[in-house]
Amino acid sequence: MRTTRLRVDRERCIGAGMCALTAPEVFDQDPDDGLVLLLHAEPPTAHRAAARMAVGVCPSGAITLDEPEPTDS
Amino acid sequence: MGESLHTVTTLPTTRRTGCPFDPPAELIDARRHGPISRFTHVGGKPGWLITGYDLVRSVLADPRFSSRKELLNVGDFEVPPPPPGEFLLMDEPQHGRYRKPLVGRFTVRRMRLLTERIEQITADCLDAMEKAGPPVDLVSAFAKPIPTMVICELLGVPYEDRGSFQEQIDTFMGGEVSDEELMAAYTATQEYLAKLVAAKRANPTDDVLSELTDSDLTDEELRGISLILLAAGFDTTANMLSLGTFALLQNPAQLAALRADPALTDGAVEELLRYLSVAKTFMRTALEDVEVGGRTIEAGTTVVLSYNTANRDPERFTDPHVLDIRRQSAGHLAFSHGIHQCLGQQLARVEMRVAFRALVDRFPTLRLAVPAEEVDLRPETADIYGVKSLPVTWDKEE
Numbered sequence: 001m002r003t004t005r006l007r008v009d010r011e012r013c014i015g016a017g018m019c020a021l022t023a024p025e026v027f028d029q030d031p032d033d034g035l036v037l038l039l040h041a042e043p044p045t046a047h048r049a050a051a052r053m054a055v056g057v058c059p060s061g062a063i064t065l066d067e068p069e070p071t072d073s
Numbered sequence: 074m075g076e077s078l079h080t081v082t083t084l085p086t087t088r089r090t091g092c093p094f095d096p097p098a099e100l101i102d103a104r105r106h107g108p109i110s111r112f113t114h115v116g117g118k119p120g121w122l123i124t125g126y127d128l129v130r131s132v133l134a135d136p137r138f139s140s141r142k143e144l145l146n147v148g149d150f151e152v153p154p155p156p157p158g159e160f161l162l163m164d165e166p167q168h169g170r171y172r173k174p175l176v177g178r179f180t181v182r183r184m185r186l187l188t189e190r191i192e193q194i195t196a197d198c199l200d201a202m203e204k205a206g207p208p209v210d211l212v213s214a215f216a217k218p219i220p221t222m223v224i225c226e227l228l229g230v231p232y233e234d235r236g237s238f239q240e241q242i243d244t245f246m247g248g249e250v251s252d253e254e255l256m257a258a259y260t261a262t263q264e265y266l267a268k269l270v271a272a273k274r275a276n277p278t279d280d281v282l283s284e285l286t287d288s289d290l291t292d293e294e295l296r297g298i299s300l301i302l303l304a305a306g307f308d309t310t311a312n313m314l315s316l317g318t319f320a321l322l323q324n325p326a327q328l329a330a331l332r333a334d335p336a337l338t339d340g341a342v343e344e345l346l347r348y349l350s351v352a353k354t355f356m357r358t359a360l361e362d363v364e365v366g367g368r369t370i371e372a373g374t375t376v377v378l379s380y381n382t383a384n385r386d387p388e389r390f391t392d393p394h395v396l397d398i399r400r401q402s403a404g405h406l407a408f409s410h411g412i413h414q415c416l417g418q419q420l421a422r423v424e425m426r427v428a429f430r431a432l433v434d435r436f437p438t439l440r441l442a443v444p445a446e447e448v449d450l451r452p453e454t455a456d457i458y459g460v461k462s463l464p465v466t467w468d469k470e471e
């Protein structure tokens with residue numbers, strides 16, 4: 001089974017912290033440079049909605065989400 | 074496309090009487106006609122006005138649109154480039170050079186660590202307010218001192234300098250003085266900051282400005298950065314606190330809900346940000362021909378992005394003109410979007426959460442001391458919308 005997978009691009013990140021604010025279980029910011037740290041590339045179900053929201057609110061498009069197709073059956 | 078294109082000739086300068094929180098009617102009307110309108114800049118140059126949420130957001134995220142001040146094409150005059158360090162009006166890589174060293178100092182985590190200190194500052198203001206009134210002017214007793222103290226402490230502006238400093242910033246952000254007065258206030262602030270930077274270099278203390286002297290940034294650049302941080306960190310939050318309080322007082326059911334349930338505080342802050350959008354408009358200039366919403370924006374044309382209208386876009390927010398602290402307002406553009414999204418937004422959030430919470434807890438009977446129509450509002454010429462003073466009163470407990 002494929003799972004939800006997150007990727008972050010620290011080159012694009014501008015450190016606005018929207019991800020850490022929106023999905024603190026999934027994202028943090030590096031204490032030195034303020035850029036995104038991905039805590040869970042495959043977030044557990046409970047945090048998926050928040051992770052998805054973080055993708056939506058990230059101002060720089062630094063987070064991408066690969067989601068499995070809704071259903072193949 | 075054959076459909077008629079809405080045209081807005083000048084940026085509307087008045088809000089409808091009795092609706093101090095709504096964008097000017099002409100702007101709401103422009104959005105009704107479509108997310109993009111033809112527009113003529115003050116200096117007479119043709120441009121575009123974007124009022125729809127999706128389009129504003131997409132332009133902000135599009136590197137084909139530039140923030141560079143010197144590219145602004147609004148009239149027949151040259152616009153000088155911004156002074157070093159004023160990175161709001163620059164593109165990459167200059168923008169990043171100034172922003173990057175700051176980012177680690179404004180993280181969600183770092184800002185939350187300031188909560189206690191901000192609570193203390195807020196409590197002190199409320200104590201003083203309680204002693205002084207009722208009635209009091211909420212702007213000078215609460216909305217201004219809190220963010221001023223916080224940003225000055227963070228940056229390292231000495232306590233005794235805060236008053237004069239706040240006055241200068243008021244002058245050049247208030248939108249009501251002549252060009253000469255504006256320049257004078259700006260120059261005075263620059264001179265003050267030059268001295269401050271020199272002082273930090275000589276005797277570093279525990280603050281952001283001192284830390285920055287440890288980088289390869291020049292004194293001039295540090296001055297520009299400080300100016301941006303101070304102006305942005307103080308004026309916006311101050312107006313969010315005062316206008317936000319005004320909005321809550323005008324929406325008693327929302328205020329009562331917030332008072333009854335502290336868990337609604339975070340949501341209330343986001344909703345007030347969306348609903349009020351105090352930073353109303355920004356401009357971008359197309360670097361090449363770009364198609365936006367079915368129109369071609371030609372290279373070199375400057376577009377005006379209306380954040381307050383975008384945040385009231387009915388296609389994005391249901392019943393957008395209703396203040397509803399329980400709604401899902403995440404994704405609002407109050408802090409902009411794209412690489413320029415507000416660096417200090419997490420600080421602003423902590424300040425607002427603490428301050429609004431403490432205010433509603435402390436004064437359960439808080440209300441306007443004058444009729445709402447008499448509240449003195451800032452004109453649209455001010456970059457940041459808000460109130461000039463907000464007389465409030467409450468029942469004194471015997």
Ligand code: SF4
Binds near residue numbers: 012016027060063
């Ligand atoms: S929201 Fe986006 S830009 Fe902001 S810190 Fe997270 S990844 Fe970086």
